[in-house]
Amino acid sequence: MPTAPAVSRSRAGRVVALLAVLVVAVFAFCWRLGVETSSGDELVYRDTAAAYLRGDFTRNLEHPPLAKLLIAAGHAAGGGSLVADRVVPALCGVLTAVVLFAVARRCAGFRAGVLAALLWSVLPLAPGVVPAHLVRRATLEAPLLLFSACAVLAAQRVAQRPTPARWALLGTAVGAATASKLTGAVTAVVVLALLWEERRRWRPALAGAVLAGAVSVVVFLAAYLPFGADAPSAVRTVVQWQLDHADRGAVQSVAGEQYRFPPWWSPWWFQAEYLTWPGLVALWGTALVGAVLTWWRAAVRPLVLLLVAFTAAVALSPLKLPQYHDVLVPPLCALAAVGFTRLLQRRGVAGAVVASLAAAPLVVVAAGHLADVATTRPADYRLAADLLRERGLAGPGDAVVVWGDAEALRRLLPGSGIVTGTDVDCSAAALVVDPTVADRMAGADVAAWVAACGAGTVVRADRLAVHLLP
CATH class of the missing domain: 3.40.50 (Rossmann fold)
Incomplete structure (x- = not known):
């Protein structure tokens, strides 16, 4: 049995580790936010948020309003500066690190939690034209990724002890993700893992799932309350616009070729552009290890199911804009952290060797990304x-x-x-x-x-x- 001093040192070490990761996350997402880098989408969302504050809800109807309402809150609090518009998405990035820590810790312990938060914070998520982590810009993705991670954590809590309050929290997370961007509706797939866990008590589980579904719809519609009498039309518009967008496609350059409807593997091509192919293989490989070696744990199944569902969505969707694969990254980082942890826990040197080989390209990519953040300058x-x-x-x-x-x-x-x-x-x-x-x-x-x-x-x-x- 550990002595009191040993327990105290262990706790102190954990506190230091958590604080260190938090400092890294704040640095990665918040350092020099006011330096100008361009993004057409960011300009649109900043303008829309400012319009919301003037009572104008006629802009950017092709996307749900929650993320833009959050950007508007920062805009109002900070006087409309670039930093003010970006601070809420940046804080969403920091909070996502916290949530992923909690998710991975439930899957494989404290070390996995720290690694998940660290991977999310230090690896670049820079699809598109601006070489900066996606959550460093005032776009819709940061709230979407935060709420999708929250949905996994809420599902883990339901699996641990299903209560109406926990089912309702799950519905809140799914509704908020969907109200940030319609892609968030895929997070509802975690409910399937819970129904499987509770298959022997299917009636209360089904009631809980219905409750979560109802709450998610209410949360999604509540985001449109500021639209007043125009809310029903705005809801119809967002759905129809996305269907029309899928029909007409969007020209993208993939591997040197132009496609209106890019091939299924395009998301991984875009991801390799900033992770490198060795980094891509290392991240997905360790995530696969984590999924296989811990599938028997109830806490892991919602995480795996969400990654599988998002993977199917981005591969099968006719639209493949570079940023669409961003939804894969939070569950991918969490599962990779679980994979690294399980490899390091295996007896003998084989696990440590494999973990080291997988970590090497990710360390190189992370170091380059943090150096870019440290030297952020107008571009x-x-x-x-x-x-x-x-x-x-x-x-x-x-x-x-x-x-x-x-x-x-x-x-x-x-x-x-x-x-x-x-x-x-x-x-x-x-x-x-x-x-x-x-x-x-x-x-x-x-x-x-x-x-x-x-x-x-x-x-x-x-x-x-x-x-x-x-």
Whole structure:
């Protein structure tokens, strides 16, 4: 039996470990939030949140309102600054680390909990054009990922002791995830794991599931209360818009090819873009180990089922935007932490060797990501705007053609002559090319501009190429 001093040292060590991970999480998600990096989606959601505060609920009806309402709360509290708009999503990132700690600890103990929070905090989740963790921007994903993790924790608590209050909390988490982004509705799949656990007492379990479902619907609809009499129309619009979006597809560049309906493996291609292929294999491999070695535990099954459901959703969906695979990351980090823990607990050196080999590429990726956070600086469109201003090309009489996020540049250069389009126009003063957007634009051919107008001068602005035309 451990002595009192030994128990005290153990507790102190755990407190230190938790505080250290919390510091890392706060740093990773909150450091230098006010540095400008562009994102078309972020501009839309920031504008929508500001409109909500003015009583205008007519914008961005294609997505549910909860995440934008949360961004609006930060906007109001902080005076509308960039930091104010980003602080709520950043705090959601920190809270997700806390929830994942609790989830993984229930699966495989304290060490797994610490590893889950650490993996979530130090690994990049940077799909799309901005090399920053997704929750460092004012977008819908941070609340979605937090509430989906909360749904797993709530399901674990129901599996431990099913009570009406715990079923209701589960419904609240599912409803909040869905009210942040419709993808969150997939979190309801955790109820299946609970029905399986309680199959011998199926009647109270079914009643609990119905209660959770009813609460989730109420929470989802409650997010539309500020819309007043327009709420029913807004709910119909969000569903219809998403169905229409799936029908028309969205052009994406995957492995050098353009697809309106990308192949099923596209989410993993996007994930490997920032995790690297060795890191991707290590993370998914250890998650598989965690799922297989701990499947017998009731606390693990909701986590595994959620990851499987989200995996099926992103693979089968006709739409595969780079950020759509973000829903995989919280359960993936938790299961990978469980896998690392079980490998380290195995007798002999084989488990430790496998864990070390899997950890190596993830450590390299994490170190690079934290270094990027530490050196966060203005990027892309901010640099391009400064360059154009310095060259005297930011006036209304200077036509600047943008193959990228024209609105981002227009906001940085108000009153300037920002235009779009791929037709060759030799009267333009400059051509700004964002390769992450231009590779999806029909007719975006720089060589044709050079052949018709001359080479001019090319200046780099982070990932952007600014062609100063002769």
